[in-house]
Amino acid sequence: MLAVKTDKLTKNYGDFKALDELELQVIKGEIYGLLGPNGAGKTTAIKVLVGLLKKTSGTAQVLDIEIPNKQIASDIGFMPQETAMYIGLTVHQNMEFFGKLFGMTKEQIAIKEAELLKFVDLEDWKDELVQNLSGGMKHRVSLACTLIHEPDILFLDEPTVGVDPKLRANFWKYFNKLKENGTTVIITTHYMDEARNCDRVGFMRQGKLIAEGIPNEIMKDTGTDNLEDAFLHYATIGEASDGPTPDGGGE
Amino acid sequence: MDLGRILAVSKRVFIDLKNDKRSLALIIIAPLFSMAVFGLAFSGEVENIGVIIVNHDTGMDIPIVGDVDFADQVIDNIDHDTLDIQESDDLVTAIESLEAGDAWAVIYFSENYTANTMASIIPFTNASSEIELYIDMSNVNLAEAIIIEVNSALMATMEENGGSLPVTVERTEVYGQNAEFMDFFVPGIVSFAVYLFTTLLTLMAFIGERVSGTLSRVLATPLRESEIVSGYALTFSIVGTLQSIFMIVVGILAFDVMIEGNILLVFMVVALLAIVCQALGILLSSFAQREAQAAQFLPLIVMPAFLLSGVFWPLEAIPAWLRPASFLVPPSYSITAARSVMIRGWGLDMIWMDMVALVIFAMVLLTLAVISLKKKG
């Protein structure tokens, strides 16, 4: 039922708590938006969950497996915040490389690659070196590489940065399609407007989840008409009471 | 470890190198350039060293034999390619020229040179003859060449006159008959180039992987740290071997370097060295945060090998207390082994110690490289 479950998950950088007893639960098959301003701890949370950072304390399960565990690597798709592509390789060579890391055959890769390049609208750039692409295009290649092995759970760190609005709409359409196929999608963004497309969102601040819920309900509960204001609402309460309000519906 | 993933990494590194014109230039052009520079500059012996000869020898008129002039004979026996001879009558002016830096040496034969020499040949006399050599020692190489040349001319003259030195040195060349500087230099520079470029290229590639985030990205896939290191090792051992084949072929065609032993042994040694070096590059990259820092590692990579590997001069030329440090410089082993194979014609039975040393280096550095990649924040 749960794709991700954390219990008092904490990550310290020296004395600084980047994750402060985070309690995060993502339901299998949903699109979950992890929202919050820069520095809230979104990237840190994702990196701990995909096994790139060591947690300081607490526990976390991804797809019912206690992490860190290399076993889940083949089931997850991770798109880092930075583009992280091999710029000296062509688009095709990058996709083939990532496909092979997941043990895909050349044929499997070719089929999936064609589909994904169409989706990110880069069919004509297949044999171009990634270093010759614009920032937004690199980002699209990066997403395509994340999706190549049809992961069960996706961790997308700011996937829509630098992507134009039309393509952004396409992205969301595709995420919904993945969801229909049973994929769990966890997306971080600091664009609050597009977070409406998520099934549920969680607001992060100072390494904690300060509120969580279905976007429409959150707006209704806070009496706002956008998630930006809703976040500000919770953030102010949080400061006033100096404590988290873990459940957005409780207001 | 999964072979498919290792091959995927290996191929990726290969493509990256192939697509990057800078790396290609580093791998191919730089070693060629260094070979050309050294090959042409040190194409063997020094030549045309300017010397001034002042010959005051009056010779001797011996009954029956006729006129004898030993000084002239010595001068004739000097190799005029090595020494560029200028004659002068006046010793004082000649020495002034020497002091002015116009010549490297003045060779002076006194009036009685022949007479004294004759006297010294006669048994039971204490007579001796001297060639006076005024020499500028500020360039040791040239000075040595002059001294050697004068000595051998002298010996040749003695032999011509039937008088031989009481003790002679009989020389049998065990290894490296007719070996020239390039025969010594090529096996060295091949290893040195492979060391330098493999270390540097992996260092740069890995700093790039860390900075761009590709390293952490692939580590979130099933790919393991040991597979990354193996993939890099595979590619760089192949690239290192190709690089050494290329350089040795150029060495043969352009400088006719000798290959007495089995050249495959040389390639094996170089491939081993490349594996050591790529592990070193990965390890060093964990100490660098930014791409620009690669430059700071350059002296650290170049200097010890330059000084201590024996590539440009023999290890015997460095101070004895510093020599043990050369055991810590991996190219020393491959340079020694490659020279022994190429010049002495040695086989595996003789160079296995160097190979074992490289294997130990490889195992230690590969392990450390994997550990450094496993270190998480």
Ligand SMILES: Nc1ncnc2c1ncn2[C@@H]1O[C@H](COP(=O)(O)OP(=O)(O)O)[C@@H](O)[C@H]1O
């Ligand atoms: N390696 C690190 N060392 C020290 N502090 C870090 C490190 N990485 C991130 N941080 C800090 O942790 C906090 C959370 O960062 P991050 O997870 O990247 O936030 P977000 O993704 O929400 O913008 C920030 O204040 C950031 O400065």
Ligand SMILES: [Mg+2]
């Ligand atoms: Mg972030």
